[in-house]
Amino acid sequence: MASPPLVRFHSVSKRFGSHTAVDALSLEIGRGEFFSLLGPSGCGKTTTLRLLAGLEVPDAGEILIDGKPVQGLPPWERPLSMVFQSYALFPHMSVAENVAFGLEQRKRPKGEIADRVQKALVQVRLAPETFAARAPAQLSGGQRQRVALARALVVEPTILLLDEPLGALDLQLRKEMQLELRALNRELGITFVYVTHDQEEALTLSDRIAVMDQAKVAQVGTPAEIYEGPRTEFVARFVGEVNILEVKGKKVAIRPEWMDLFRPGEVPSGESSLEGTVQSVVYLGETLHVHVAIDGGETLKVALRNEGQLTNPITWKRGDRAAVAWRPDDIQELAP
Amino acid sequence: MNSRSGWRFTLPGLAWLLLWGGVPLLIVVAYSLMERSIYGGVERGFTLDAYAQLLDPLYLGIIARTLLLSLIATLGCLLIGFPMAYVIARSGRWRRWLLLLVVLPFWTSFLVRTYAMIFLLRDTGLINSTLMSLGIIDAPLDLLYTPGAVLAGLIYGFLPFAILPIYASLEKLDPTLLEAAEMLGARPATRFWRVTLPLAMPGVVAGGLLVLIPALGSFLTPDLLGGAKTTLLGNLIQNQFTTGRDWPFGAAASVLLLVGTFIALVWHLKRSDAEGESA
């Protein structure tokens, strides 16, 4: 990180009754970053976001924004804004009134508010003439999401918090919105803190990802670091497909695409291999997954690039003997 | 499910309601336009005398007093009932018990509850006895048989009717809306005035009507708590059908009450329909 981190968590803990939602969590988020909190349900990612927002108060630890401790401060005294999972648009207010709400709380003059609301709607690609007077109930899911975004951006926050904002959208719309969010992050220079359970989404959008598991951070890194260099079995399994093997008493992870298939005995020198029998071949479009039952144990998944099954086919089929091979450098050692 | 055979089931019940509920109302309307009979009851002959009688200042005064007291009672119930509904909606574990406490008087005999008020307010009642034994007053206060007693009785009697619809509205309120408002900089007071209250409005209006309508037609409360000084529309009507023996007049006053009720209901239905469309 070039400049000092914008957000810092120092050993923050939060309990709800007997359940520990966040356990001595520490992390740093840089200025302008698109930072994702990734993990399964219940891992603590949303609680972490809410602690940063000021909607929850930590039981222990410090949260610093721009070097200043904020854990006692209410949300409106922090330089941030939030987009909720359910959008939380005020049903009794129009789109324009919703977007204007934050500016009204900041006592901005009417003219300025009207102007900024217009600009915000345009920014999220909702034509003001059409949408400003509409009620949230008259909008589609995607449109409501944009209004929620406009409402959060119009107050020009330093940090934008997003709690699984794209979950309710269909695939096509989701992918569109992902690109738009990324573009906004780059254009506006606002730090995005993004909560999601969708690992593909996290890899697509983020500058860095914190993978969380059971109230703790399992690993923080760039998408490449997380995907190609998982440090624990949990991270290896949660992000992408993976084969877990025991090599020399240690657990290692090998991504299916780092493996290759050869006829037994044809494995190039320098590569490690295990022999087994092909169980199934699954056609996935871009790749083919070949499941090979290794002699003496597990089933490994090998991903082979599809060069065109109709013209240049891969001919592995069930029952073939094969050797699954990989370069020794490509394995990832996992923490015990 | 079969809608052809099913609807026949409605016939007995509807027929009963029409005969014993609908027809009587038509009779009342008819009677209000007929002549008064010296034997009590009505005589043939179309006349608007009964309605003309309503315009007598004495009776206009009663109508005005009824309207005024009912509106004040409604306001009182809403002002007291809203905080109660609010606390219940936010009470978590105790919600069921608190609701039970609100609903309990709801189903208790109105007569018994009105009598309980008498017991409390009379010269030798609990309030006066306590104040006298504490030395705060020397002689008992005239609490009973005043407009104040009637007002207290109306509020006490109808408060649960106000609380329940308001509670229902507040319960449906999405808490993330308040969090979103908080994130955007709204302080607690602002959150209440700009988010909670507007969204609870349907419940407030429903609660208000559930108090206003019965209050306008109340008889027992002014009869037992108000005495001769506080005659309301309900007492007036009752009187015409008992000692007064002026059925057309009583019918006319009833029609007035019915029209008021009807207007309030239709207004409410139109209003909630309009809201339903935009939701």
Added chain:
Amino acid sequence: MTRRLPWPLVGGVTIAFVLLHLPVLVLVAFSFNASRYSLAWSGFTLDWYRVLGERPAILQGLRASLVIGLVATLIATLLGTLLAIGLYRLGTGKLRRNLEAALYFPVVTPEIVAGISILALFALLRVPLGTTTVIIAHVTFCLPFVTIVVLARAAGMDRSLEEAAMLLGAPPAQVFWRVTVPQLLPGIVAGALLAFTLSFDDFMITFFTAGPGSTTLPLVVYGMVRKAVEPTINAISTIILIVTMVAVAGSEWVRRER
């Protein structure tokens, strides 16, 4: 986030709750007070309850209330349940919605108007006032409540059970008696108990439709209250309260059981 409610608010609301129940609690408490005239507590006694048994008017009132209550409840429950099932079978069209809305009219009509209007009808038909007229009037205002309760139960009913029965070959009558009615039963019983409560407690409508032999308990109490305040009124009021609460509690319990 569970925000604490400001304590003045909670305090004020608590006081409101207490005041809401205070009058009745006082009434009940003093039904056991040995002193007849003063409010000073002079000992616990059941005398005022015992005395009730010696007053023929009160015993007759109780009998009338129970008889009228039971008969009116039976009829109102029968008609109300049929009406509810009919409405439910009408689906969700305009007719259904309008009928349901019309159902609320008897509920909100001021009782005094309901009372005098039915009195007028009885007068027109030259029907002498008596137990029958009271029962008819009670059925009329209890019926909508039964319908509302049963309809609510029907709305929560699992339609697929009826459909499954039909697919298994059961004719409509069988489906009705062996699938629909058992499912509705908690609602029907709850509605019946509610109807009984309303009938037992009613004053206004009974006032106008009762004849000399059909003075119900509330009418007796009214007469007593107008004459003089005495502890026996407290006693009989307490009894009315208990009957009502047992019925309502039963109604709620049945509603929740399934």
